[in-house]
Amino acid sequence: MKKLVLASNNAKKIKELNALLAPLGFTVIAQGELNIPETEEPHPTFIENALAKARHAARHSGLPALADDSGLCVKALGGAPGVISARYAGEPKSDARNNEKLLSDLAGRTDRRAHFVSLLALVRSPDDPQPIIAEGEWHGEIVDQARGDGGFGYDPLFFVSEFGQTAAQLDADTKNRVSHRGRAMQKLIERLPEL
Numbered sequence: 001m002k003k004l005v006l007a008s009n010n011a012k013k014i015k016e017l018n019a020l021l022a023p024l025g026f027t028v029i030a031q032g033e034l035n036i037p038e039t040e041e042p043h044p045t046f047i048e049n050a051l052a053k054a055r056h057a058a059r060h061s062g063l064p065a066l067a068d069d070s071g072l073c074v075k076a077l078g079g080a081p082g083v084i085s086a087r088y089a090g091e092p093k094s095d096a097r098n099n100e101k102l103l104s105d106l107a108g109r110t111d112r113r114a115h116f117v118s119l120l121a122l123v124r125s126p127d128d129p130q131p132i133i134a135e136g137e138w139h140g141e142i143v144d145q146a147r148g149d150g151g152f153g154y155d156p157l158f159f160v161s162e163f164g165q166t167a168a169q170l171d172a173d174t175k176n177r178v179s180h181r182g183r184a185m186q187k188l189i190e191r192l193p194e195l
Contacts, residue, residue: 007053007067046119136183
């Protein structure tokens with residue numbers, strides 16, 4: 001098995017990525033398992049943050065590193081919460097508080113269109129001049145009340161009309177296949193032979 005360091009300690013993200021990459025001979029290791037501290041995400045774009053995280057993990061591990069910077073972009077909120085999705089309601093990070101803030105900010109608005117974005121950056125080394133970049137989007141709308149207990153983050157509020165369910169109501173296999181991260185991973189997988 002080839003090892004990739006994931007520039008995250010999010011257990012659910014690691015589980016999703018391992019499910020997608022294991023069949024291809026890759027094992028994803030959380031940076032925390034290697035005592036790599038999280039890095040800052042000061043940039044205004046998903047791509048800049050993903051690259052910064054991947055380079056940081058590669059520098060500290062000596063292994064190829066994969067980073068995902070993802071978030072929810074809501075049309076009526078000008079793209080917010082965007083790159084600050086995980087910390088939309090401030091520190092400490094809290095899915096429940098983020099969801100409450102999102103619903104509060106959308107109160108009285110009829111336009112509920114939203115999409116998730118996942119930007120994956122894979123670097124072979126810290127100074128890789130040609131990182132592998134893959135982007136995926138998943139379109140839906142925000143509902144007024146949480147539905148389902150699967151997934152994480154904004155999943156209970158993100159309604160996907162194609163399935164008539166929120167992301168939190170979808171089974172894991174379906175979500176992995178059709179989500180923003182799943183779509184980005186499919187694009188990345190097509191380029192993995194380059195490793």
